[in-house]
Amino acid sequence: MRMLGPNTRPAANCLMLAIIPFLLVACSAEDIYLYEVNQVSVSQSGVDKANQKSDIEFLSLAYADLFGSTISAQQLNSMVAAYSSMGDKTLIADMIIRNLLQVPGAQVPTNAQMRADVDAFINDTYKKFFIRDPGEYERWYLHKFITEDPEVTPVMVYYAFLTSDEYRYY
Amino acid sequence: MKRRDFIKKTSLLGAASFGVPYLLPTGRLFAKTMERKVNHVVFCLFAGGLRNIETIAQAEGNLMGSTFAGASSAIPGLDPIPASPYSGLLKNEGTLFPEFRYREGPTGHFNGHTVALTGAYTSTGLNLKANPVNPTVFEYYLKHNSPAVTSKNAWWVSNSLGPYPALNYSSHPSYGPLYGANHIAPTSLLSPESYPAIANPKQFQFHEEEKIKSLRSFLNQNFDKEGATGVGNVNSEADAAAIRQFIADLIQKGLSGGFNTPLGMPAQYATNDIFTILFAEEVIKTFTPELLVVNMTDVDACHQNFTAYCNNLRKADYAVAHLWDTIQKTPGMANDTVLIMVPEHGRNLEANTVQDIYGRFGLDHTGDNTSREIFALILGPAGVINHNLSVGTAVAPVGESIDLVPTVANLLGFDSNIPAGFLPGKVLDQAFV
Numbered sequence: 009m010r011m012l013g014p015n016t017r018p019a020a021n022c023l024m025l026a027i028i029p030f031l032l033v034a035c036s037a038e039d040i041y042l043y044e045v046n047q048v049s050v051s052q053s054g055v056d057k058a059n060q061k062s063d064i065e066f067l068s069l070a071y072a073d074l075f076g077s078t079i080s081a082q083q084l085n086s087m088v089a090a091y092s093s094m095g096d097k098t099l100i101a102d103m104i105i106r107n108l109l110q111v112p113g114a115q116v117p118t119n120a121q122m123r124a125d126v127d128a129f130i131n132d133t134y135k136k137f138f139i140r141d142p143g144e145y146e147r148w149y150l151h152k153f154i155t156e157d158p159e160v161t162p163v164m165v166y167y168a169f170l171t172s173d174e175y176r177y178y
Numbered sequence: 179m180k181r182r183d184f185i186k187k188t189s190l191l192g193a194a195s196f197g198v199p200y201l202l203p204t205g206r207l208f209a210k211t212m213e214r215k216v217n218h219v220v221f222c223l224f225a226g227g228l229r230n231i232e233t234i235a236q237a238e239g240n241l242m243g244s245t246f247a248g249a250s251s252a253i254p255g256l257d258p259i260p261a262s263p264y265s266g267l268l269k270n271e272g273t274l275f276p277e278f279r280y281r282e283g284p285t286g287h288f289n290g291h292t293v294a295l296t297g298a299y300t301s302t303g304l305n306l307k308a309n310p311v312n313p314t315v316f317e318y319y320l321k322h323n324s325p326a327v328t329s330k331n332a333w334w335v336s337n338s339l340g341p342y343p344a345l346n347y348s349s350h351p352s353y354g355p356l357y358g359a360n361h362i363a364p365t366s367l368l369s370p371e372s373y374p375a376i377a378n379p380k381q382f383q384f385h386e387e388e389k390i391k392s393l394r395s396f397l398n399q400n401f402d403k404e405g406a407t408g409v410g411n412v413n414s415e416a417d418a419a420a421i422r423q424f425i426a427d428l429i430q431k432g433l434s435g436g437f438n439t440p441l442g443m444p445a446q447y448a449t450n451d452i453f454t455i456l457f458a459e460e461v462i463k464t465f466t467p468e469l470l471v472v473n474m475t476d477v478d479a480c481h482q483n484f485t486a487y488c489n490n491l492r493k494a495d496y497a498v499a500h501l502w503d504t505i506q507k508t509p510g511m512a513n514d515t516v517l518i519m520v521p522e523h524g525r526n527l528e529a530n531t532v533q534d535i536y537g538r539f540g541l542d543h544t545g546d547n548t549s550r551e552i553f554a555l556i557l558g559p560a561g562v563i564n565h566n567l568s569v570g571t572a573v574a575p576v577g578e579s580i581d582l583v584p585t586v587a588n589l590l591g592f593d594s595n596i597p598a599g600f601l602p603g604k605v606l607d608q609a610f611v
Contacts, residue, residue, distance in 0.1 A: 057401075063409070083374070090372040092339050094425075095346045095361030096329075097410030099418045103425065106379035149396055157389065164386055168393040174401040 057177035063091055065178075070105060070170055073136055074114045105170045109163055117162045126154050129162070137169040139178070214591035215562050215610065218515040220462070220470045220505060221315070221586060222498055223294055225287065226477035227543045228521040230551045232491065234276045241491045244499030245269055245519075245555065251492075255485040255536050257447045259492060264499040271502075272517075272557035273567045273609035277575035280523040285549045288341045290522025290579070291473065295345050297583030297601045307341065309349045313600065315583045316359035317347055319469050322587075322595035330417040330465055332359040335458040335472040337450050339363050342473070346411060358411030359471070360421065364457030365450050367425070368432050377429055379422075424464050428457070441500045449490055451476045455497035459504045466510040468590060472501075473522075480525060484538035502557060516558035516589050518582065524549040554582070556609040569608045581606050 061069065067087045071079040079087075087104055094100035108114060122129045130150045134142040142150065154160050169175060231237045239251030244262035246269050282299040283289050289300050296312040313321075316332045336342040347358030366372060382390065413421060431437065440448045440456045451474035458472040474494045480487030498519055506512045527548035529539035543549040554577055556563055570576030580603035587593035588605040 057403070060403075086371055086373075087375040089339075089366055089369065090375040092343060093363040093367035093372060095334065095343065095358060095411045096413050096418065096421070099413060099421060100376075102418075103376045103379050103422060106381075107374075107376050109380040110378045143400075146400060153393060153396075159386070160389060163380065164382070164390050165393065167380070167382075168390045168397060172394050172397040172401070173404055174397060177401075177403060 057174065059178050061176055061178060063097070064088060066101065066176060067091060067104065070108060070175075073170075074108055074116070074166070075111075076115050102171055105167065109167060116166055119161055122154065122162045122165075126151055129154070129165075133165060133169060137166075137172075138174055215589045216514050216516050216558060217590075218466070218468050218470075218505075218511050219586050219589050220458075220472070220501070220515060220517045221294075221582070222501065222517060222519040223291060223471065223473035223522055224494060224498065224519045225291065225473045225522040226475040226490070226494075227285075227287070227290075227480065227523055227525045227541075227549070228477055228491065228552065229525045229541070229548060230276070230553060231527075231548070232488070233521075234553055238488055241488055242495040243492070244495045251488065253485070253488060253536075255489070255534075256492065257489050259447055259496055260442055260444075262496065262499050263442060264503040268499060268502060268519075268557055269555065270566045271560075271563075272555050273564045273569060273606075275554040275556075275570050275577040275606070275609075276568055277570045277572050277577075278520065278552045278554040279575055279578040280550045280552055281578045281580075285523040285543045285545045287475065287478065287522060291342065291345055293579045294520065294522055294582050295471065296348070297580050297603050299580060307344070309344045309347055309354075311349060313348045313350045313353040313357075314345060314359075315471070315586050316469065317350070317353035317357035318583065318587055318596055318600075319590060319592060320357040320359075321353060322592040323468075323590065324592065324595065327468065328417055329358065329360050329411050329413055330420065331468040333458075333461050333465070333467050333470045334359040334361040335454060335461060335470065336361065336363045337365065337454045337473050337475045339366050355409070355411055359469075360411060360413065362457070362461070364428075365453050368428055368457070373429070376425070377433070379426065420465075424460075428460060441497060443493070443496070447493065449476045449493050450474075451490065451494050452497050455501050459501060462504060462508055462511060466508060469586070474498075480541045481530070482532045482540050483534040484529075484540055485534045485536050487541070513559045516556060516563060518554065518556050518586070520554040520579075520582065521552045522579075524551050552579075554606070556585075556606065558609075560611075562611055563609055564611055567609075576608065577606055578603065585609075 064084070068079045068084055071083065071087075090104060091097070091100050109116070117129060127147070130142055130147055134140060134146070154165070232241055234246075236246070236248050236251075238253050240246060240248030241251050243250055244264055245267065247267060280290060280293065283293060283301055292310050293299055295314045295316075296310050297315070298312040316329075316334065320327065320329060320332055334346045336345075343361050343363065346361040347353065347355045367376075437453070437456065438445055440452050441459075443452050454472060454474060458470060461467060461470060474497065476490040477487050477494060479490055498517075502517055505515050505517065523543055525541040525543045525548065526546050528546070530542050532540040534540070580601070582603070584593060584601050584603045585606045587596060587601075588607070593605070
């Protein structure tokens with residue numbers, strides 16, 4: 009092994025000094041980078057809904073959204089028979105929706121529940137029927153609509169959503 | 179054009195027509211319109227397939243005692259139905275075309291209905307799930323009548339579902355659902371099957387409806403597409419509300435036993451045809467429509483039961499007499515309505531092999547000459563329609579199925595507004611005074 013002579017020591021010291029910081033860094037605890045997805049809610053915007061629900065999809069989804077369960081074949085047949093028997097589909101759909109809102113078991117919040125937390129009601133309603141979060145303007149409008157008018161009921165809000173254009177699309 | 183835009187523009191046009199008449203360059207008010215002969219037409223498709231042998235020739239005796247003179251049928255197996263609900267014979271109040279023809283195309287029920295309602299023969303088989311290619315009489319009326327009218331004035335009352343709902347508008351690019359009639363299949367809508375879906379609708383107060391409308395309008399403004407498009411006819415909000423109330427009233431009437439003896443017929447003898455005419459009469463009494471088409475199809479039992487065919491023919495005859503009686507008792511329609519009754523096609527000369535319990539063989543309809551031989555009867559006020567007149571013979575037949583739409587258009591005065599080339603048939607003006 010070739011030894012460094014005395015005339016080489018200053019250079020060796022400089023070398024050591026240069027290496028030490030690297031050694032210190034190399035010996036420190038390693039940072040662990042963990043890549044993961046932030047917790048954000050993902051929902052479809054209204055603009056992205058390009059497909060019109062078929063008649064049966066519309067009726068069965070309205071039932072599922074209101075009752076939280078799948079519609080039975082007998083109930084669906086009943087609604088399809090009525091729906092097929094009128095030419096004005098907007099009119100007969102409206103009649104069916106109005107009827108559904110009266111059927112025992114429809115999961116409509118009470119007025120007190122809605123007014124206890126209006127923002128939560130608005131969020132839940134958009135998610136239930138439009139499968140998305142409300143925009144800021146929508147949230148503001150609905151909040152104002154509900155809070156400034158004590159006569160507005162959850163049934164009225166649900167009925168408006170179920171008979172809206174957006175509810176016809178997915 | 180969006181449906182809502184259409185409704186708004188139609189409403190505005192209608193309002194403008196009434197409120198601000200204007201002079202065209204020709205010096206006339208409004209567009210050129212032929213003078214109406216009457217303000218209402220009821221078109222009864224006396225359908226299901228009827229042979230002239232049983233109707234005009236009365237081979238089994240007279241099975242249409244409300245319409246024609248002749249010794250009543252005495253064949254075994256006939257139900258004891260009430261006497262004619264109308265005081266006179268229908269034939270005496272109109273012009274009969276005893277040798278009318280369904281000249282071309284398959285002799286199928288839907289084909290026959292389609293030809294009668296579009297005024298154009300169909301040379302090929304029809305897609306039973308599709309709207310007709312050619313515009314229907316409803317679309318011609320709602321598009322070309324001047325001044326503009328809403329679809330509350332045009333009704334298609336069908337005996338059943340199946341393909342028939344598709345006849346309220348066509349797939350023609352210049353017409354379509356914007357000009358479609360209000361279709362209703364009452365025996366399906368007001369059936370025990372449908373009741374649970376519509377029998378107890380939530381009712382909102384007027385001020386609640388206004389708030390809901392406001393919210394829905396907001397929701398719709400934030401969405402770039404229109405609701406269920408291209409799947410039905412269009413009613414304005416006011417018309418829709420009236421129709422919704424009409425249906426609700428019918429439901430209540432049905433639930434309270436109001437239809438237990440339909441048209442005065444004992445319930446055990448009532449057919450779908452009887453109920454269909456009953457509800458057509460309810461439409462007439464409620465809306466006094468300018469154009470109403472109703473069909474009956476129960477005689478089609480003839481495929482397997484000739485005696486039921488005879489029975490149902492008698493009941494259909496009874497029903498149409500009741501319909502005419504109701505028209506004459508309805509303010510606004512009495513003496514201002516023409517009723518056209520015509521089968522969609524006939525039935526074969528040769529029987530099939532299916533016997534009923536009386537030993538009579540059934541009849542199909544597969545396109546022989548006899549299945550193209552039908553009749554047409556046009557009833558109306560004495561000053562408009564020739565009474566007790568018969569036009570055409572077997573040697574020299576007059577009239578065919580494609581003539582019906584031009585005749586309706588002429589009666590209501592909008593025929594000259596229909597573009598040339600759409601309707602190959604002729605107006606049956608032999609019936610007119």
